[in-house]
Amino acid sequence: MTTKIDKVGPVDSPPPAPENLKAIPVRHYGRWVSAVIAIALLVTLVLAFARGDVDWNAIPEYFFDSEVLRGVRNTVWITILSMALGVALGIILAVMRLSKNPVTSSIAWGYIWFFRGTPVYVQLLVWFNLGLVFNYINLGPIYKDEWSDFMTPFLAALLGLGLNEAAYMAEICRAGLQAVDEGQTEASHALGMSHAKTLRRVVLPQAMRVIVPPTGNEFINMLKTTSLVIAVQYWDLLQATTNVGQSTGATAEMLFLAAAWYLILTSVLSVGQYYLERYYARGSSRSLPMTPLQKIRVNLLSGSNRQGGASA
Amino acid sequence: MTPMVKAEGVHKSFGAVQVLKGIDLEVAPREVFCLIGPSGSGKSTFLRCINHLEKINSGRLSVDGELVGYRQKGDKLYELRDREVAEKRRDIGMVFQRFNLFPHMTALENVIEAPVQVKKETKAVARERALKLLDRVGLADKAGNYPSQLSGGQQQRVAIARALAMEPKLMLFDEPTSALDPELVGDVLDVMRGLAEDGMTMIVVTHEMGFAREVGDSVVFMDDGVVVESGNPRDVLTNPQHERTKSFLSKVL
Numbered sequence: 001m002t003t004k005i006d007k008v009g010p011v012d013s014p015p016p017a018p019e020n021l022k023a024i025p026v027r028h029y030g031r032w033v034s035a036v037i038a039i040a041l042l043v044t045l046v047l048a049f050a051r052g053d054v055d056w057n058a059i060p061e062y063f064f065d066s067e068v069l070r071g072v073r074n075t076v077w078i079t080i081l082s083m084a085l086g087v088a089l090g091i092i093l094a095v096m097r098l099s100k101n102p103v104t105s106s107i108a109w110g111y112i113w114f115f116r117g118t119p120v121y122v123q124l125l126v127w128f129n130l131g132l133v134f135n136y137i138n139l140g141p142i143y144k145d146e147w148s149d150f151m152t153p154f155l156a157a158l159l160g161l162g163l164n165e166a167a168y169m170a171e172i173c174r175a176g177l178q179a180v181d182e183g184q185t186e187a188s189h190a191l192g193m194s195h196a197k198t199l200r201r202v203v204l205p206q207a208m209r210v211i212v213p214p215t216g217n218e219f220i221n222m223l224k225t226t227s228l229v230i231a232v233q234y235w236d237l238l239q240a241t242t243n244v245g246q247s248t249g250a251t252a253e254m255l256f257l258a259a260a261w262y263l264i265l266t267s268v269l270s271v272g273q274y275y276l277e278r279y280y281a282r283g284s285s286r287s288l289p290m291t292p293l294q295k296i297r298v299n300l301l302s303g304s305n306r307q308g309g310a311s312a
Numbered sequence: 313m314t315p316m317v318k319a320e321g322v323h324k325s326f327g328a329v330q331v332l333k334g335i336d337l338e339v340a341p342r343e344v345f346c347l348i349g350p351s352g353s354g355k356s357t358f359l360r361c362i363n364h365l366e367k368i369n370s371g372r373l374s375v376d377g378e379l380v381g382y383r384q385k386g387d388k389l390y391e392l393r394d395r396e397v398a399e400k401r402r403d404i405g406m407v408f409q410r411f412n413l414f415p416h417m418t419a420l421e422n423v424i425e426a427p428v429q430v431k432k433e434t435k436a437v438a439r440e441r442a443l444k445l446l447d448r449v450g451l452a453d454k455a456g457n458y459p460s461q462l463s464g465g466q467q468q469r470v471a472i473a474r475a476l477a478m479e480p481k482l483m484l485f486d487e488p489t490s491a492l493d494p495e496l497v498g499d500v501l502d503v504m505r506g507l508a509e510d511g512m513t514m515i516v517v518t519h520e521m522g523f524a525r526e527v528g529d530s531v532v533f534m535d536d537g538v539v540v541e542s543g544n545p546r547d548v549l550t551n552p553q554h555e556r557t558k559s560f561l562s563k564v565l
Contacts, residue, residue: 187412187471190363191426191478192402195394201429205416282416282458 058250059257062241071240072261078157078236079223085162086222087215090169095199097174108170115167121228124160127151128232157229157236165222172214176207208280216273220266227262237261314377316341316482316513317362321371324357331357333537334371339515341481344508346524346545347517349534350560355517356409358534359484362515363404364397375404375482402430405475409487411467413459419446419470420455423477431478438477445473449503465496469503476507483507485516521565525549533557 062068096108115123131147138144180203188198227238238258245254278291290298317339324332331354339345347355360366361373364381373380381397382389392400413422423442427433446452449469451462459467468488475483485504489497501523508514508527518524524531524545531545533554541554549565552558 181412183408183410183412184414186365187406187408187414189365189398190401190404190406191474192398192400192430193426194398197429201425202414206414280416 054256055250055253058248058253059260062244062248062250062254062257063260065244067240067244068237068257068261071235071237072265074235074240075223075226075237076265078154078161078226078229078234079219081158082161082165082226083219083222085158086165086169086218089163089166091173093166093170094173094177097170098177112167112170115164116171120160120164120225121231123164124156124228124231127156127160128153153229153232153234156232157226157234160232161222161225161229165218168218169215172211172218173207176209176211177203179210180206205280209277212273212277212280216269216276219273220269223265223269224262227258313341315339316343316376317345317515318374319358319371320373322358322361322368322373323370324354324361324366324368331537332361332368335534335537335539337532337539337542339513340529341513342511343513343529344527345513345515346528346531347515347534348519348521348524348531348560349540353534354537355534356486359406359486359515359517362482362484363401363406365406375400398430402426402478403481405478405480405483407468407471407475407483407485407488409490411459411464411471411491413467413471413474415459418456418458419451419462419473422459422470423474426474427477442473442477445476446470448506449473450499463496464492465499468492468500472500472503472507481513483512483514485514485518487517487519489518489520519564521549521561533560535560 093108093111096104097112099105128151131151134147136144137147137150184202184206185198188202193201226236229236230239230242233239241254241258241261242251245251248254275291315338317337319335319337322332322335323330335354335358347359349355357366361368362375362380367381378400379389380400381392383392383396384390413419414425417425420439420442423445424435424438427438427441428435443452443455446455449472451466451469451473454462454466454470459470462470468491472488488504489500492500497520501520504514504516504523505527516523516528528545530543531548532542533540533548533552533556535556541548541552541557548557549561552561
């Protein structure tokens, strides 16, 4: 910046940049109109709720109520366990479906056909009411009990949600495995790696890039679907808030409260999904995009440097 | 001396399409053996049969005196288990037209993967040799780069290093320079030339006639699933006897 410019004559000086065009921009009146209408509608909606007979104070009052918190914990817990069951079984089903063995692939196909083809609500009820057809559970020497003691609300919820999820996860995993280029398998085999090792070290890590985003969606969906376990009398978030609502008379308020909790939980999951996707994207693009945190840090740094004139 | 590769009447068909119609050839140890011919002539398929990526339909194919993919007991052939096939492939390196590097691993991780996973070498030992190999192919400074951060020529050289890391006795090259920009071909051919000078047995499917002439010990011209002409590259490439060879060479030279 301090170099002296002592060039004489126009020989090496760059040609002057052409002057910018001066033109009257097009006015988008339609955009203004639609923005005003949208805001007006939004205000009407907010006013309607504000004027409604809603006891807004009830929401913060019961937000951290012990019953509600127990519901939150149970919802998170059943979500995680059902997803774990769904992912584990889903991977097995996907590998079964892709196997050359016609028996295992047909069984996997049949499983997916059945569990995707019936509503999860019905499946939950079926698990809960299997006691009507089985009086006892008898696993030989391992376990023996009356069915009603065995099939608790928790187990019914877990099986209902997890086994249903497995069918969807199986299709997601299959798509991911099939998306990996065949050349990868060949290269791995040519190096002397076994089928299992090729799957674990080469194919799965690459399939994860395709598998993770829809799995994140499934996770968020699962969190919301757990509200159905009210059908099997599992004490989840919705059950808890409904209960509080009935005993206090603030039914609608408690539903708003439940919605707020669901929103908080799904938001947390979305952030987790972002970082997981980033991890599996390594190697797929030349450089990873910055995380929001990194962006903030860089912006802060460059902001403090700007005084020194080091804006690059 | 047992030939490194011996093929007798090798046939291969995909469904109704006969791709190899009786291939007979022998590759001696330390030989650089070039396969040339028009696309669809079966060169790549034959190469893939050698490490059992494709199963042959009839004939006999052996590497270093042992049948590929089968075991003979008396006059019966037994198919080898996947594990046994994998074991034999350790000694045969392969380089692909499309590189097929593992994109989720760095160059170094690509090279140490098989020694660590298959040969159960410690990471330190594998790493040391990998760095030497990367240095040999001129990419010592790219060890930490992912394949997507490398040019095609660099990727192919990493792929060669990856195959060499298993210390194979035979290297198969499947059109290693066909997917490269013309100015990147030279680097890869230089690496292969170096390998040939060190006495590696190499079977190279290629369209690089210059490489075949300078480096090759013998050349085979294949067309339509059969060997049309074979011999010393200087003879075959400059003075072809067969009409089909002549017309092919007139198009590519």
